[in-house]
Amino acid sequence: RVLFAADTLMPVPFFLDGSYDDLVTSLHNIKGGGYENVIQGHGEIILRGEIEHKIDADLSYLQCIKEHVEIAINRPNPEKYLRSVDIEKCGKSRIPLNGEVQNLHEGNMKALLKQYRAIQKA
Numbered sequence: 001r002v003l004f005a006a007d008t009l010m011p012v013p014f015f016l017d018g019s020y021d022d023l024v025t026s027l028h029n030i031k032g033g034g035y036e037n038v039i040q041g042h043g044e045i046i047l048r049g050e051i052e053h054k055i056d057a058d059l060s061y062l063q064c065i066k067e068h069v070e071i072a073i074n075r076p077n078p079e080k081y082l083r084s085v086d087i088e089k090c091g092k093s094r095i096p097l098n099g100e101v102q103n104l105h106e107g108n109m110k111a112l113l114k115q116y117r118a119i120q121k122a
Contacts, residue, residue: 003033007041011096012087013058016107020115024062031055043096057091064090065105069112073120082109 015023038046068085072078087105
């Protein structure tokens with residue numbers, strides 16, 4: 001009843017080398033698993049009473065960055081707009097991983113913007 005989630009769960013969701021949609025699907029698949037503990041790829045162990053809240057918070061974060069990328073894609077300078085959206089605007093703390101989560105957050109938004117641009121070109 002212990003899930004070794006690897007990088008599917010981290011202090012901030014991270015999909016730079018993967019797919020936003022696949023990460024969202026993976027998080028939904030983990031929900032309701034009845035786990036006693038979840039071992040994240042990085043960060044603290046998530047305890048039974050925290051697991052569902054953590055997954056919901058991660059899904060909310062991912063929805064937030066998606067909404068900001070959707071706003072940014074229609075602006076003259078999307079990258080500038082996204083630089084103004086710090087991790088705390090999307091409900092996550094900048095403290096975990098010695099502050100590295102802000103860099104992960106910025107990478108997420110750039111990756112999602114790249115995915116949206118690829119869809120627009122198709």
